[in-house]
Amino acid sequence: MLIGPAPPGFPDVHAIPPQSLPDLLAQSYDGAGRSIVLRDTEGELRMRVEADADATGWAFVIPNDTWRIVRLKALMRLLLKLAGLPTGAPTLEPALTPYRLHRLALSLRALDGEEEGASRREVGAVLFTQEARDITSHGWKSSGLRKKVARLIRLGHAMRDGDYRHLLTRSFHRIRWG
Structure with a gap:
């Protein structure tokens, strides 16, 4: 999940300090931002927070590409996790034969x-x-x-x-x- 800086005009947007993230498993920093991994019963949740996102507040970035539905499902799981709610089991779909x-x-x-x-x-x-x-x-x-x-x-x-x-x-x- 990519998290960038919030655009102007959204006064209630905020960043979440890493120490308050639920079930923080790992985080690493580089010059462009930080990578965060949260533990979840249904699988790890991974986030990439751009460096300037903490100053302006977080905006979740969903590119309009072929994988937008997968990204939206990942965002929903992340939002449920951040709200302290169960992320739920993945939807059952047919497996490979x-x-x-x-x-x-x-x-x-x-x-x-x-x-x-x-x-x-x-x-x-x-x-x-x-x-x-x-x-x-x-x-x-x-x-x-x-x-x-x-x-x-x-x-x-x-x-x-x-x-x-x-x-x-x-x-x-x-x-x-x-």
């Missing part, structure tokens, strides 16, 4: 192999079958295993480059599974 969990694990292993310099054929041999090393060059070009490895690496790249956030929101349908 065992197949998709397995596919994610394979895709990250395939991505690791590629980034370590292994060829896609070597990745296929490690993940699926040793016989992949014996496939001829011509046979490899039309191999279903080659396409399967390529899809896994593509999924690994997407996860690494930001699609993993869909796992946090449980919007699994937005992930390109291959």
